[in-house]
Amino acid sequence: MERAELVLLAVPDDALPDLVSGLAAVGAWQPGQLVAHTSGRYGTAVLDPARRLGAIPLALHPAMTFTGMSLDLTRLPDCTFGVTAPTAVLPVAQALVVEMGAEPVVIEEEDRVLYHAALAHASNHLVTLAAQSTQLLGSIGVERPDRMLGPLMRASLENALAAGEGALTGPVARGDTGTVAAHAAALAEAPEDISRAYTRLAAVTASRALERGLLSPEQERAITEALARPEKEESE
Missing domain, CATH: 1.10.1040 (N-(1-d-carboxylethyl)-l-norvaline Dehydrogenase; domain 2)
Structure with missing residues (x-):
């Protein structure tokens, strides 16, 4: 993780806050590092422990159901992603979604739970x-x-x-x-x-x-x- 330019956190929603803060406690987050999670519930506030250490927070949630099989990959081009990110780096989050062949839709931080x-x-x-x-x-x-x-x-x-x-x-x-x-x-x-x-x-x-x-x-x-x-x- 310390050497990664992009870190993707794909864990259950309830596990995300402790994971982010725990990694911050051991100094795993690096300045300029992109950190994205796939939780639908959370925006970027949950990534504040990483942001305080210089990481760039992104929330990229696919509006799709996944089974864990290869079939999932064929569904990405047909789905949208709920994207939340600070204004300055929002184009980065949108670009990552487009690279996967999906469509980014901006969701405000306060609207993520709804x-x-x-x-x-x-x-x-x-x-x-x-x-x-x-x-x-x-x-x-x-x-x-x-x-x-x-x-x-x-x-x-x-x-x-x-x-x-x-x-x-x-x-x-x-x-x-x-x-x-x-x-x-x-x-x-x-x-x-x-x-x-x-x-x-x-x-x-x-x-x-x-x-x-x-x-x-x-x-x-x-x-x-x-x-x-x-x-x-x-x-x-």
């Missing part, structure tokens, strides 16, 4: 939803749930990214209260994490559909009541 939360919400929770739906289909004897869900989820994602909530379909968007109530009743017998996720997400979807004029207030209220009914009956 930026990372948005990515985690979109990526991690999508995996949870896919796993829950796969579990439900498997429980009724569908042998290849992935074949059934794959085309549907890919189309839904593409439509959502292209048209936002204007691409919303399904019983909530139609105000089909009877179907929503039937779903909630059936899922009351499913594992609790699945029923809870469905009812809460359906309620949020109804609320957002109301805000965008896709549902009337009466329709939104009816759907919310239908979603709450199984929980009330269970508690009684």
Whole structure:
């Protein structure tokens, strides 16, 4: 590290502060040395112990999921990086991202946590939803749930990214209260994490559909009541 012109720290978020300060304590950071981390949560403030010793701090977070296989390399040209750096060296951070074939997007220091939360919400929770739906289909004897869900989820994602909530379909968007109530009743017998996720997400979807004029207030209220009914009956 002491001889390196560029040091890349790719460790879990919670390990980063102690790693940076520990390396500072042993004098590992050098003046003029570029030090970059790949954490989504942190900007460059976490690198202050290195900066005080003359190192140049950069935050380069790929907005991509990685598996640890060679497949990951092919995904870099299609992704963006959330980049944070002092103004004077921001072009250096952007150039490093471009060298990898990716696109740099500047994220302000104070926005890093919200930026990372948005990515985690979109990526991690999508995996949870896919796993829950796969579990439900498997429980009724569908042998290849992935074949059934794959085309549907890919189309839904593409439509959502292209048209936002204007691409919303399904019983909530139609105000089909009877179907929503039937779903909630059936899922009351499913594992609790699945029923809870469905009812809460359906309620949020109804609320957002109301805000965008896709549902009337009466329709939104009816759907919310239908979603709450199984929980009330269970508690009684």
